[in-house]
Amino acid sequence: MSPTQQQARQAAPATAAPAGGAPAPRRRRRNLLASRYADWGLPAVLVVVLVALWQAVVSFGSVEEYVLPAPGAVLGKMFGDFSLFAEQSVPTIVAIFVGFALAIVIALPIAVAMVYSEIVRRAVYPLLIIAQVVPKVAVAPLFIIWFGFGQLPKVLMVALICFFPIVIDSLVGFRAARPESLMLVRSMGAGRWQAFWKVRWPWALPSIFAGIKVGITLAVVGAVVAEFVGADKGLGVLLMTARGDMDSLTVFASIAWLTVIGFILFILVEVLERVLLPGRKSGRRFEASGAL
Amino acid sequence: MAQATTPFVEFDRFTKSFDTGTGVVTAVNEMSFELERGEFLAIVGPSGCGKSTLLMALAGLTQPTSGQVRVAGEAVLKPYTDLGIVFQNAELLPWRTTLQNVLLQAEIRRTSKAEATARAGELLGQVGLDGFEGRYPDELSGGMQQRVALVRALLHDPEILVMDEPFGALDALTRDQIQIDLQRLWMERRKTVVFVTHSIDEAVFLADRVLVFSPRPARIAAEFRVPLERPRHLSARTSREFGDLVGEIRGVFETLGVLSEEAK
Numbered sequence: 001m002s003p004t005q006q007q008a009r010q011a012a013p014a015t016a017a018p019a020g021g022a023p024a025p026r027r028r029r030r031n032l033l034a035s036r037y038a039d040w041g042l043p044a045v046l047v048v049v050l051v052a053l054w055q056a057v058v059s060f061g062s063v064e065e066y067v068l069p070a071p072g073a074v075l076g077k078m079f080g081d082f083s084l085f086a087e088q089s090v091p092t093i094v095a096i097f098v099g100f101a102l103a104i105v106i107a108l109p110i111a112v113a114m115v116y117s118e119i120v121r122r123a124v125y126p127l128l129i130i131a132q133v134v135p136k137v138a139v140a141p142l143f144i145i146w147f148g149f150g151q152l153p154k155v156l157m158v159a160l161i162c163f164f165p166i167v168i169d170s171l172v173g174f175r176a177a178r179p180e181s182l183m184l185v186r187s188m189g190a191g192r193w194q195a196f197w198k199v200r201w202p203w204a205l206p207s208i209f210a211g212i213k214v215g216i217t218l219a220v221v222g223a224v225v226a227e228f229v230g231a232d233k234g235l236g237v238l239l240m241t242a243r244g245d246m247d248s249l250t251v252f253a254s255i256a257w258l259t260v261i262g263f264i265l266f267i268l269v270e271v272l273e274r275v276l277l278p279g280r281k282s283g284r285r286f287e288a289s290g291a292l
Numbered sequence: 293m294a295q296a297t298t299p300f301v302e303f304d305r306f307t308k309s310f311d312t313g314t315g316v317v318t319a320v321n322e323m324s325f326e327l328e329r330g331e332f333l334a335i336v337g338p339s340g341c342g343k344s345t346l347l348m349a350l351a352g353l354t355q356p357t358s359g360q361v362r363v364a365g366e367a368v369l370k371p372y373t374d375l376g377i378v379f380q381n382a383e384l385l386p387w388r389t390t391l392q393n394v395l396l397q398a399e400i401r402r403t404s405k406a407e408a409t410a411r412a413g414e415l416l417g418q419v420g421l422d423g424f425e426g427r428y429p430d431e432l433s434g435g436m437q438q439r440v441a442l443v444r445a446l447l448h449d450p451e452i453l454v455m456d457e458p459f460g461a462l463d464a465l466t467r468d469q470i471q472i473d474l475q476r477l478w479m480e481r482r483k484t485v486v487f488v489t490h491s492i493d494e495a496v497f498l499a500d501r502v503l504v505f506s507p508r509p510a511r512i513a514a515e516f517r518v519p520l521e522r523p524r525h526l527s528a529r530t531s532r533e534f535g536d537l538v539g540e541i542r543g544v545f546e547t548l549g550v551l552s553e554e555a556k
Contacts, residue, residue, distance in 0.1 A: 180383045187351045188400040189373040198400065202387050
């Protein structure tokens with residue numbers, strides 16, 4: 001075998017990357033359009049079908065309203081008693097926001113400490129797992145005993161319940177930076193601080209956002225659970241009271257409003273992610289970490 | 293002049309061992325060699341023989357277990373910053389465009405952005421990336437990404453260029469072209485280059501001198517000067533001198549047992 005043949009043979013398996021020219025952008029744009037359609041169009045159709053099915057069951061099955069109110073009636077209640085729901089939503093939403101922010105503010109520094117210190121990582125990791133395994137719903141009554149029926153136990157419950165996914169995904173993110181990239185900036189004279197902000201932090205952001213997205217959906221659960229166990233106001237309180245009166249319509253409307261709130265919060269996080277991370281692909285990583 | 297006789301880069305009984313948990317592995321043992329200023333040195337050797345370790349030690353990113361690396365007579369004890377690195381993967385930051393990736397070099401060094409931008413544009417033009425300043429890495433081919441990495445490594449006009457199998461992941465044609473481009477850039481600047489590769493052809497085509505490393509623990513099994521005229525053209529590869537030298541180096545690997553006609 002001649003030297004050139006030999007080299008050609010060696011190089012052949014590495015031909016994964018295209019030799020010339022950038023990949024054509026057109027195909028990419030079409031894929032994006034197709035995926036947008038799949039993102040919104042298909043789920044919307046499915047929702048319409050399911051609601052129609054629900055309406056059909058109520059209409060043709062002559063189901064009592066206290067068992068299953070019709071979707072139209074629920075919608076009417078949601079907006080007919082809008083001021084009531086709005087008023088009760090405020091404490092719930094405030095608890096979600098404050099608790100959620102608290103979770104982020106605590107989770108990020110802990111994740112950073114775990115990345116930079118082996119000792120911290122070894123010490124904290126088992127505790128994190130234990131904290132996650134403890135059924136937090138069961139802890140809620142304790143919070144009520146300790147902190148009363150106001151906002152504080154709700155805030156803490158929200159923080160506790162969304163802390164874990166945020167800290168774990170942040171940890172994964174901070175460790176995702178390629179060692180070569182870190183070497184590269186160190187050889188440019190970067191200190192730890194610069195290496196963190198220029199490489200580790202931006203590298204971690206998609207993963208942090210994945211954790212935050214899981215967290216925000218859990219935050220709503222946390223607030224409602226705390227309100228179930230004991231609170232003076234909030235959508236969860238309204239729901240529990242209505243259940244006591246067998247007022248299924250209000251229960252359904254409360255659930256619907258909680259769903260709307262959770263959905264809007266999720267969208268807000270997604271928008272924030274798109275603003276902060278332009279040109280980056282979202283979604284794939286979220287699905288991957290959603291399995292956590 | 294005393295300076296002219298002092299080698300620019302010296303590896304002095306350089307030894308590096310790693311504790312793998314199950315025992316200490318010596319990657320490089322008591323290795324000594326030198327580079328003159330402006331020399332293009334290629335290192336060829338089997339995988340895992342500690343070639344990368346040498347490069348990282350020269351960059352000051354790792355310290356030898358014993359021995360020393362000296363640049364211009366001074367021991368390298370912390371990251372040596374008058375140096376550019378190109379890795380096998382381009383290591384571009386995916387959230388930065390081509391230009392932003394190149395300018396990272398200036399941002400970290402806190403040098404003038406206007407100057408750096410002008411220079412980046414010029415260098416990108418020289419490697420045929422005009423008009424790609426605003427593209428993200430995933431919109432570039434492997435060869436283009438590696439060119440961006442090369443421009444980033446040259447932006448601050450470093451004295452030393454360290455290249456760790458930089459073209460190893462590229463296909464054969466792209467590789468030929470980028471070798472020609474690298475030679476041109478080097479001839480214009482005459483930086484001191486340490487170039488690690490698996491490809492004997494590549495080493496002979498690019499370097500003034502080729503060091504052949506043995507398997508671990510690495511030692512210098514042979515050293516060759518490359519007598520080919522510069523600029524070297526692709527046709528040089530079919531020349532007799534080229535073929536002979538490549539054959540000789542391959543012969544060294546056969547003697548070392550790295551290459552064998554028999555099935556392993």
